Amino acid sequence: MAESRHSVFRQFAASDWNGFLKGVEKEGLRVDRNGFIAQTPHPQALGSTLTHPRITTDYSEALLELITPVCSSTQAMLASLRDIHRFVQQNLGDELFWSASMPCELDGDASIPIAEYGSSNIGRLKHVYRQGLAVRYGRMMQSIAGAHYNLSLPDSFWRTWQQALGNEQTLKDFKSDQYFWLIRNFRRRSWLLMLLFGASPALDASFVANVSHELSRFDAHTWFGPDATSLRMGDLGYHNNAQSSLNICFNELSTYTQTLDRAIHTTWPAYEAIGTRRGDEFIQINTSVLQIENEYYSAVRPKRTTEREEKPIQALESRGVEYIEVRCLDLDPFSPVGVNEAQVDFLDLFLLDCLLADSPRIGDAECERLDDNYKDVVARGRYRDLSLCRGGNRTPVDQAARELFDQLEPLAELLDGWNGGDTYRSALAEQRRKLPDTGAWAVPSAEVVAAMQSSGLGHREWVMEQSRRHQQALRSETLDPEVLAAFQTMTRESLGEQQRMEAADGQPFAEFLDQYLKS
Template sequence: MYHLLEQRLREIDTNQLHSYLRNARTGLEKESLRVTTDSRLSQRDHPAVLGAALTHPWITTDYSESLLELITPPQERAAQALDFLLNIETFVYQQLDNELLWTTSMPCVLAGDNDIRIAEYGRSNAGRMKHIYREGLAWRYGKAMQVIAGIHFNYSIDDAFWQPWQQVQGGAGELRAFRDAQYMALVRNLQRYGWLIIYLFGTSPAICKSFLGGRAAPEGMEEFNEYTLYEPFGTSLRMGNIGYTNSKENKTGVNVCYNTLDTYISSLRHAIATPHPEYVDIGVKVDGQYRQLNANILQIENEYYSTVRPKQPLQGFEKPTDALERRGIAYVELRSIDVNAFHPAGLTRRQLFFLEVFMHFCLLQESPLVSAEEFQAINLNQMLTAHRGRDPEVRLSCLGNSVLLRDQAKALLQAMRPVAEMLNAVHNEECYTDCLESQLQLAYNPNITPSARMLEEMLANQESFFEFARRKSLEHRDYFLKRELAPSLTQELQQLAATSLIRQQALENDEKMDFDSFLNAYLSGTLVDIKN
């Protein structure tokens, strides 16, 4: 099963390609809800002292005005990306006025959809479009799902690697086409084996009852106490049937194909261009007010809630599919990572090192095309792991075979050992085999996974999910308030915030077209020459 992986590892060693793997890049994105001192969702505006959410490169908002998103630029090492993230959050905490950042993926107490303010981005056309897109999500899916937080892991292989690797593989043709095919193979394996990240990293086995807004609890969910629901073997309810999944995918006809970059682009474009009757009934512009950007299966590419995305940085108001078509894949975004409530950054160094091993394993391991049947199995495996990942009897469908999750987890992690050894050699460190050993322990003992630890602490302290999350949030606030930033970094972040406010104001003052024309031009892909 791992013959091609072993062959490719030998080829890297024989052809001395280690140095080409040294300069991979890591970026992180972390979402956190701003909450009040009594741990209710903040109703305040995004703090101006943090800059403009529309134009700040590192500090923005996601769906809600209170859902903060911190973004690191690509870093030479994963640990440097984590340090960068810690510095940004330290700056944020030192500017916040009596608010907490919620430290779990599942939200705090919610008082219904009216409690969730959709993010505002100002009067510019770009700002209005971002807000209306979010209005559309509310009409289509409700607001509660949109305030679930997560961490995205962005990873790219050094461009210098692809040419010698193409020569070793005997590949002919354009280098970009080879690189895109290799990245899409990586993406397919990230989906194929992505259930493992849900098992190892899942930290959302419980929710506050208020999240359901009075709806009946889904099958399999039990009462932990008066205020909390949980699943006894759950790992990541965020990735389950109440969280970030395309629950309407079959109903609406979204059929995204990851077999090639061309099929990925064309299937997304089809969904973006195809009206859906249910969304037509909502209306697009009603009584002069936009409810959504359009009435199609997807308003824009970002509405497709996949666990992994091939990405290319955008230029101006470029559409993601257009950027991919023009310049190919620059990096891959893994989106299935829960916020780790046991670490202030939401992610540990060991977890990051393991993600690097996992990425290279998925790149080098054989990656057959995904059939319709396997795609269904991939989704089912992720759902089973999210809801029953620690159940010793739960079985997954892997390449047509029914296997115990725990056996498959052990086998996969053992297969990654030579990849970890390769990365040790690349960086002259031992951290990659060390981190693999720590993840193996979770495969052998589900009771020490982050999801099990959360439930164990809640039970030991006789606390609800809300009380657990609030306690951790207060601990992490104290950690960040005690950290000290270099004065030069503080000054840089203050300047970035001020500059972003000026940029937003300039956008609002320099509009050259009405919003209807702007939206039509964006959706038709003709705004690429206008710089944001």
């Protein structure tokens, strides 16, 4: 019998282990003092959303996205994220940075301004893509916010790991295969992240005005799922019927990129009926199942940093997988920066074990079971009698979680032994604490509902209070003068770079778009 990958890893010396490389992209809405989505342009003091390396927008002009650099420790990453938050909070004026994933008060699609990126062809392409999301799915779904966690391992680890496994591929191909090995196990276990970190069990009534749903009434302005963990990742959040035909289960890079490429070049009748223009205005990039790769909604993605005007598929095919992006994380409304240290350390442990555990390819039947497990935990993860399909058997959800925790324990002990301290055992213990023994669930979704109930506030008012509290805390903290100066420089340089791009663009947008689609 072949030696297990865990056993191979345990034979590493402490000096062979260089830790993780990590970063986070954290979204959040700007809202006015009445709790309504901001109608103002992106603050100029925050720079150009097209070219700023740390501060941009996602779908909406009001939906900020804060991006850390790649860091080698959780502490450095969270410190960077907090610095970005401090700078943003200093430049929001009377507005608040919404601390929850499900949005503030809205008034239909028209109240959600689509992000603007200037008059350059790249800027217009980004705007037209978002116009396409609006005509395909409506704008309401695009007002939801989350945190994306990016993780990679250094090449020094991959070379040692490749040698230990006796693998003779090129390093590029080996890394890509190993990241997909990890992703397959992530698919098998992603339900656990929704249980542990789902924090959107409730939403503002304006989000579901004139929409059929099965939520329960919390108060006059709030609906909630009594056992839900993440409405953001459920049927009311990110979903797309057209994409269900893609059937991507992430077995290998070639099939992943081929499937996405086919989707970008396969027309979808409903989108064809809309067309790409309304008069002289471009309203979507194309009429395919996907306009671009980023339109594919998934809990995890293999990623490669792209060059300017390079498509993600091209980057992956030419240089292989560089890191993985975990996309299913709700914002932690109890944290001023939307994520917390124990959560990040647990994610590292969880993802490393996904790489080390056995990971056979996923067939169609298993793919369907995994989707069902994920959807069940999203919709009713705190239901005491919920069971998951694992290995052909039904297992109560809390028992399944404990079994996974037990599996992670030896790896946490190994990493702590190499690093010194108890980082990973503590992070694991914090997650164990969330499961009910005889008492109630202590997962974030349960704590959000409990906090609203104890305060007597609905979703809108409770999140407003949290957002004010976080703003006050961050504004009271002094930003290091060198850090402040660096942000001011990024603002100035990003605005200048956008102006230079716009001045240099002489090609008509229609011609640029045609070339982009053919590339």
